[in-house]
Amino acid sequence: MTRQEKMQGKMGKDRIIFALDTDDIDKAIGWVRKLTGHVGGFKIGFELQQTMLVSLLVAPTWIAASRYLVKVRELYHLLNGQIFWDCKLDDIPKTVAGASKAVARLEALMFNFHCSAGKASIKSAVENKGNLLALGVTVLTTTKNQDCVSIFGSGAILKVLQFVGYLRDAGADGVICSAQEALAIRAKPEFNELIIVAPGIRPAVKNAEDGVKQDDQERVLTPGEAIRAGIDFPVIGRPISEASDPVAAADVIAAEIDETLELMAAA
Template sequence: MPSHRTRLIAALDTSSYEQASRWATELEGRVDAIKLGLEFTYACGLDAVKKLSARQELFLDLKLHDIPNTVASGLKALAPIHPALMTIHALGGPKMIARSRAMLEEAFEGNDSRSRLLAVTILTSMNEQSLAEVGINATPLDEVVRLGRMAVRSGADGLVCSAHEITALRDALGDAPELVVPGIRPAGSSTDDQKRIMTPAQAARAGADWIVVGRPITRADDPAAAAQAIQDELRTAVP
């Protein structure tokens, strides 16, 4: 059973800088990092991302996916923001992942706090039927493990995966890869558009390094209290 502390990322999924700023202010000290993704970045721009994350760790979840040099150049442009975590799609293949890791090593040369490169395996909104519809004839678990092996071998620091795949990934890859787990819903929360979900305590016991929680925090009457309740649950989940 894992003994490390699972850390909490709050997903600030909005196109409004004012709303995201309010959430970030309310959650400062209550979460371990904030996540900004496509919606906020496209609507508000990189200057807004940098400003909003100046006081907190940042998970910049842009899921880059293109030819190797283009993705590497994109990461180089993002490096000055210094996210703690950045994402690319594992389906971009080993050359794209290797080139991305090399670019981050170059961009942060001599800096021990280099941004960590995460490979997105299979989105938590997808199930076996969804995979078949895009030509992947495998279960989500089998495909996640296959992509996870390839991504870590190619230079990814960790993976974005469903909580239900943590055990299989640890069995296949050991404890070293950093596992970031979205699709987390406290007991009693709406599942919304997520199909493969767990509670914070279940994810912690499974061995997640980070969990990502959005609407159960940001839509709560008191986001800070909702975040604190999840932190309390995480602290008591694993001895």
């Protein structure tokens, strides 16, 4: 299936992935209940993954563990397959293969792994992805360019493009990168079939002095800019969760994406 076919008919709300960045299962359930129908998916990362597992293991009694398990199952069923399992697998090929095979049992949209694990581990993830989209993490959006040079020996854009080449060669479905690196990826025709998922999307604020609120992210773009840059799925957390009306905030972002898609289609 081509990238165009995978994205066919997806409106603005269908493209938004809300980051469930919390260690509170009740809050996670509340967010899913509130935002279902207003976003297209929910990212579950290390914080919530580890909290769910450890809470079951250390529960003081079997009854307490059973009650917590009911909440985990409730969350899973409420998500109804709209899950981005943000596990960032990063290990030797055999371990990545086994972990990917386990993740593939989830009813979910996508999962990810670190490109820095190497070509063999990338291939292991892709070969064991089941029906999920397999996405490679390139350079974390919190990494400053000078830190990227220190870690990888080159700037963010050059390293991202190298990693994206690994992903294409392995048959991965897509890439996770800073929104600002998407333009460099889309400038390469050989990478056009890769889906791009990007954290670090921040709506513009009213205060011109502040510009786009970055929080702890580097290299951010607004939702409209992200879509124009070739982002398929923007990952958005605090701009929605910290808004006075989270549902309205999600709807505004979806409307901005829809408007941008319409302008691009008409161009």
